[in-house]
Every structure is written in structure tokens, then in C-alpha cells.
Amino acid sequence: MADLTIYLGNKNYSSWSLRAWLALKRTTVAFDEVVVPLYQPTSRETVLKYSPSGRLPALKHGELTVWDSLAICEYIAESFPTFDLWPKDPAMRAAARAVSAEMHAGFQALRQHLPMNIRSSFPGREITAEVQADINRIMSIWRDCRARCGEGQGDFLFGHFTVADAMYAPVASRFRTYKIELEREAAAYCDAIMAMPEIQEWITASRNEPMVVEQFEF
Numbered sequence: 001m002a003d004l005t006i007y008l009g010n011k012n013y014s015s016w017s018l019r020a021w022l023a024l025k026r027t028t029v030a031f032d033e034v035v036v037p038l039y040q041p042t043s044r045e046t047v048l049k050y051s052p053s054g055r056l057p058a059l060k061h062g063e064l065t066v067w068d069s070l071a072i073c074e075y076i077a078e079s080f081p082t083f084d085l086w087p088k089d090p091a092m093r094a095a096a097r098a099v100s101a102e103m104h105a106g107f108q109a110l111r112q113h114l115p116m117n118i119r120s121s122f123p124g125r126e127i128t129a130e131v132q133a134d135i136n137r138i139m140s141i142w143r144d145c146r147a148r149c150g151e152g153q154g155d156f157l158f159g160h161f162t163v164a165d166a167m168y169a170p171v172a173s174r175f176r177t178y179k180i181e182l183e184r185e186a187a188a189y190c191d192a193i194m195a196m197p198e199i200q201e202w203i204t205a206s207r208n209e210p211m212v213v214e215q216f217e218f
């Protein structure tokens with residue numbers, strides 16, 4: 001049993017869980033994981049054993065519990081600094097934190113209308129003006145981040161993988177599930193995220209989950 005355990009919601013649906021897990025997985029440190037199937041009659045009671053907010057993900061490190069995806073990413077970045085989960089340059093780091101916070105706090109329309117369903121493909125969903133506005137803002141964020149780090153600096157938002165990529169990875173998955181039309185650079189970024197071995201491992205696990213949730217908002 002590792003000293004670190006991450007508690008996750010269903011891998012197919014829980015975008016917040018994916019964010020924290022991906023940041024942790026990228027460190028290559030050993031950890032255990034526990035998936036709690038959400039939206040079952042006993043889910044809330046089980047989740048509350050691991051997370052005081054009643055929501056997942058949550059991370060246990062020894063005696064410490066950290067809940068909330070962004071707080072977990074921050075904690076992982078601080079605990080394992082050699083993995084450079086934030087950009088080293090202060091200006092880039094500030095930008096990476098700003099776009100991560102914007103994802104964490106926003107894009108309600110996108111999250112509501114295009115929920116994560118990483119193992120599935122649902123082309124042709126109606127894209128409302130609000131959802132399109134979220135998509136446009138996300139493409140603009142990605143363009144801006146890529147412009148800051150310069151040409152030929154790696155495939156991720158700030159060149160190498162950072163927490164910002166963990167925060168936007170479920171968006172790349174949603175864009176693929178719903179076959180969203182994207183500008184070329186955004187499509188290339190989504191391809192880079194979806195090709196990550198860690199994402200492929202998560203998708204394989206999501207396919208092995210028997211549960212299907214019809215009505216959800218993750």
C-alpha cells in the first residue's frame with residue numbers, strides 16, 4: 001500500500017478526477033487509486049468517508065486529506081517539485097495558474113452541454129451560442145499559451161506538461177467525443193493530449209466500467 005491514495009469518481013465521466021489523477025500520474029510516484037462509482041444509492045455515504053466536501057477527487061497523503069482537483073494539483077506540484085508541474089518562469093507560471101483557475105471556475109455551458117464521456121462518440125450534438133462562446137474562449141486560451149512558450153517547445157500549453165494541461169485534458173476529450181470543429185492548432189493540441197499514454201490508460205479503464213449514467217453533469 002502506497003503512502004499516497006487518490007479517490008476518484010467513474011473514469012468515464014469524472015472530469016475533475018481525471019485532472020488530479022493525470023497530474024499525479026505524470027510525476028511517476030507510486031500511488032494507490034480507489035474508484036467510487038458515483039450517483040448510486042450509497043455513493044454519497046462512501047464519498048464522505050474520503051472527501052469532506054462529498055465530491056471527488058480527493059487525495060490522501062499519510063494523515064493529510066486534500067480535496068478539490070486544483071488544490072490536489074497544487075499539492076502534488078509542491079510535494080514533487082522535480083516534475084516541474086508549473087512552468088519555472090514566473091510570468092509563464094502566473095499565466096498557467098490563471099488559465100487553470102479559469103477552467104476550474106468557468107465554462108459552465110460547455111460542462112453542462114458536453115459532459116465528459118471519454119469512451120464514447122456523440123457527433124452532431126447541437127452547439128448553442130453559449131457553448132460556442134466557451135469553445136472560442138478555450139481555443140483563444142490555448143493559442144495564447146502556445147504563443148507564450150514559442151515555436152518548437154513541445155506539444156503542451158507551456159511546452160512541457162504542466163497542471164494547465166491536466167486542467168484542460170478533459171476538454172480535449174469532450175471535443176473528441178462530440179466531434180467539435182476546431183482550428184488547426186487546437187486540434188493538434190487535442191491530439192497531443194489524447195495520445196498521452198496516461199490518457200490511453202485512463203480510457204481503457206473507463207471502457208471496463210460497467211456503469212452507464214444517463215443524466216449527469218460532471
Ligand SMILES: N[C@@H](CCC(=O)N[C@@H](CS)C(=O)NCC(=O)O)C(=O)O
Nearest residue numbers: 009014015016055056057068069218
Ligand atoms: N470543485 C471540485 C468539483 C468536484 C466534483 O464536482 N466532483 C464530482 C465528480 S466529477 C462529484 O464528486 N460529484 C458527486 C456529487 O456531486 O454527488 C473539484 O475541482 O474537485
